[in-house]
Amino acid sequence: MERKVVIPGEVIIEGEDYLPGEHTEKRNGQIISIRYGLAEEQNNLIKVIPLSGVYSPRRGNVVIGKVENINSNGWFVDIGSADSAFLSINEVPRYVNKDAMEEVFKIEDILIAKIWSIGKRGIDLSIKLRGLGKIDEGIIFKVNPHKVPRIIGKEGSMIKIIKDETGCDINIGQNGLILIKGPTIDSELYAKNAINFVAEKSFVNGLTEELTKWLKENKK
Amino acid sequence: MTTTEPTSERIKKYLLEGKRFDKRGLFDFREIKIEKNVSKKAEGSVRVKIGKTEVIVGIKLDVAAPYPDSPDKGNLMVSADMLPLSSPRFELGPPKFESIELGRVTDRGIRESGFIDFEKLCIKKGEKVWTVFVDIYSINDDGNLMDAAAMGAIAALRLARIPKYDEETGKVIYGEYENESLPLKEDSPVSISIHKIGNSFVVDPTREEEDLSECRVTLTTYEGAISSMQKSESEALTIDEIKKIFDISEETSKKILKEIEKKIK
Numbered sequence: 001m002e003r004k005v006v007i008p009g010e011v012i013i014e015g016e017d018y019l020p021g022e023h024t025e026k027r028n029g030q031i032i033s034i035r036y037g038l039a040e041e042q043n044n045l046i047k048v049i050p051l052s053g054v055y056s057p058r059r060g061n062v063v064i065g066k067v068e069n070i071n072s073n074g075w076f077v078d079i080g081s082a083d084s085a086f087l088s089i090n091e092v093p094r095y096v097n098k099d100a101m102e103e104v105f106k107i108e109d110i111l112i113a114k115i116w117s118i119g120k121r122g123i124d125l126s127i128k129l130r131g132l133g134k135i136d137e138g139i140i141f142k143v144n145p146h147k148v149p150r151i152i153g154k155e156g157s158m159i160k161i162i163k164d165e166t167g168c169d170i171n172i173g174q175n176g177l178i179l180i181k182g183p184t185i186d187s188e189l190y191a192k193n194a195i196n197f198v199a200e201k202s203f204v205n206g207l208t209e210e211l212t213k214w215l216k217e218n219k220k
Numbered sequence: 221m222t223t224t225e226p227t228s229e230r231i232k233k234y235l236l237e238g239k240r241f242d243k244r245g246l247f248d249f250r251e252i253k254i255e256k257n258v259s260k261k262a263e264g265s266v267r268v269k270i271g272k273t274e275v276i277v278g279i280k281l282d283v284a285a286p287y288p289d290s291p292d293k294g295n296l297m298v299s300a301d302m303l304p305l306s307s308p309r310f311e312l313g314p315p316k317f318e319s320i321e322l323g324r325v326t327d328r329g330i331r332e333s334g335f336i337d338f339e340k341l342c343i344k345k346g347e348k349v350w351t352v353f354v355d356i357y358s359i360n361d362d363g364n365l366m367d368a369a370a371m372g373a374i375a376a377l378r379l380a381r382i383p384k385y386d387e388e389t390g391k392v393i394y395g396e397y398e399n400e401s402l403p404l405k406e407d408s409p410v411s412i413s414i415h416k417i418g419n420s421f422v423v424d425p426t427r428e429e430e431d432l433s434e435c436r437v438t439l440t441t442y443e444g445a446i447s448s449m450q451k452s453e454s455e456a457l458t459i460d461e462i463k464k465i466f467d468i469s470e471e472t473s474k475k476i477l478k479e480i481e482k483k484i485k
Contacts, residue, residue: 066224110226135226137230140226179226
């Protein structure tokens with residue numbers, strides 16, 4: 001089966017040979033999409049990659065968020081999901097003085113963190129790994145979180161092309177926030193526009209070639 | 221989410237070099253699109269797009285009693301709604317400061333320029349006059365709703381026609397027109413908002429840039445003279461800065477006026 005754009009309620013494929021995967025349902029021998037997105041087949045398993053909607057957090061996701069509030073045990077972080085996320089002081093790899101929490105992260109600070117658990121109380125974040133922590137500089141912008149897999153590409157192929165071409169360091173949060181740090185602002189904007197180009201054309205086949213073409217055309 | 225601090229620093233630094241994130245000059249507008257007569261029931265309506273910012277403005281006319289202090293003049297009522305669909309920042313409920321300001325500044329721009337000849341809107345002195353309702357709805361907010369609203373109001377007023385009025389029954393017959401447009405002046409007023417970001421001045425900011433705006437001055441220019449002015453936000457301005465703002469406004473308003481007039485003809 002070829003990859004195609006489907007809308008909720010659309011029959012993706014008929015027959016008993018197929019199994020319903022993510023964002024699909026089986027009804028009367030038909031596999032029906034329950035989201036708007038791209039339908040894909042892998043080993044007879046049909047799944048839909050949504051193209052719209054809000055971010056649904058998963059364990060292990062690296063996200064970028066903004067500190068919204070502080071209490072004596074940690075920081076509340078807005079990561080764009082329905083539940084609020086919490087970064088406990090136990091998950092910060094340094095000594096935290098409880099009387100001066102603002103010295104570590106203050107309200108409005110931007111940080112990159114990993115989701116280590118999702119429970120009933122909400123989402124717990126951690127910055128105990130390399131590369132996580134406060135973001136001091138760079139351009140941060142938002143894309144549709146469902147387009148993140150496409151921007152990264154298979155095993156990071158798409159983002160590697162952009163990184164190599166622009167010379168920028170790019171951090172992609174699974175919640176759709178992207179941080180670009182580069183040698184000049186011009187190169188950062190070049191990378192930002194390249195990412196927006198990929199996000200806009202996420203449903204096109206052969207996007208890698210299109211991107212290489214775009215990068216060549218827009219290079220200064 | 222509001223513009224983050226690291227991004228803000230980048231924007232300010234880039235502005236100091238005279239450049240903007242979307243490759244525009246500091247005093248350039250984004251692409252302006254005006255779609256005419258988008259509403260069937262309104263006497264005149266337009267959809268204005270400045271880049272991704274979008275507003276719909278509709279004009280409705282009704283006959284009512286004049287205000288006691290202007291018995292021989294028509295009435296003007298401008299109201300603005302910032303719809304929740306246009307931005308995650310807007311919520312339903314009683315109008316907030318921003319939406320009241322949007323309506324008020326647009327109202328003042330039209331009223332003080334003398335664009336509408338209110339005396340010609342009088343049907344019977346002290347008893348019956350036409351009331352012009354200007355309704356502004358934001359459809360998408362990507363910064364600079366203020367100028368989009370003013371632009372839309374002027375364009376919609378230009379397109380509006382007066383419906384038939386039955387003097388015997390005292391009722392307005394909507395849907396039937398005498399092909400008479402509103403008593404407007406030849407020239408159009410133009411509203412330009414100038415924002416101060418860091419040490420730079422810009423016009424037509426995107427949402428990202430508008431978040432950083434420390435001070436906004438909205439100037440309505442009519443026939444080459446300033447007819448109304450509004451300063452918002454808390455940052456103070458020096459006299460030299462005000463003079464600079466006047467220069468920017470003069471230059472930009474001429475350019476924009478030409479563009480708007482070409483689009484509504």
